[in-house]
Amino acid sequence: MHLDEFDRKLLRLLQLDGRLTNNELSQKINLSASQCSRRRTRLEQEGFIKGYRADLDREKLGVGIVNLITVTLATHNRDNAQRFARLVGGLPEVLEAYSLTGEMDYIIKVVTPDLRSLSAFVSDVLLPHESVQHVKTAIVLDTLKEGGALPV
Amino acid sequence: MHLDEFDRKLLRLLQLDGRLTNNELSQKINLSASQCSRRRTRLEQEGFIKGYRADLDREKLGVGIVNLITVTLATHNRDNAQRFARLVGGLPEVLEAYSLTGEMDYIIKVVTPDLRSLSAFVSDVLLPHESVQHVKTAIVLDTLKEGGALPV
């Protein structure tokens, strides 16, 4: 349950490169490979490591347009919030979705191939949905930082 | 340079589990392991795969508070934008930072252990910085979706 300095180093290294081998890890933190293996397994089983993801290049994959869309729900009850949650859960262009304090708004991060398809997404998918009242879009001009590592 | 269906399947699978072995991949897409290895290497070298990251649990690591902070810069010239970019680049609690259309605002995603340290971050780090004019904070109440896979 508690993390010592070896565990934290493992987590730091694996955040930067999730495919490091136990051998490579063992050299970087001065611990045997077998211990790295055991600790890594423990960190995975106890849920500190939720998984491993390949980090892909948006532009190369043709979805270079990123948009942050603020969404106001039609009604602010639990049922409607669930409908909205199901909606964004099933939309592959939505990469992140958060509910916020304030006017009980939501903000979602959406990727599309171009501005035309972004516009189509907003007016054909988002706005017509029963749970949504209105949206405010903001296009990302520049990504200063992304995929920052959690401070461990 | 062009991706066929095998490449796309590899990318989809590796987004969901970045530690899949070539053997496991080969079974899932009906291709030999050596071909999976070759294609994976090519996808890495050509930049479709930027890297692999372990996905950690924020709450377990004691940084469960997530905040989206809208930042207005003091002046909207290039130098000031660079100062701000350097600032967020060096702050470990900032996981994402985007510049947006509209009033030339920025939005940053910040994680902290609790509300006290969030408040300290805003008033001791962000607001005093020369590049920043003012900020508007919004606490994340619920994460509906995060780390969504790019549509490939």
Place this chain on the structure above:
DNA sequence: ACTGAAACTTCTGACGT
């Protein structure tokens, strides 16, 4: 708890199709 070695699995380059 850790190391080191042994048994097993995976990786990857050479070769043939």
Place this chain on the structure above:
DNA sequence: ACGTCAGAAGTTTCAGT
């Protein structure tokens, strides 16, 4: 471009300290 195969590398279990 693909599969097969074999040597190299990595993983993980287990005995020993």
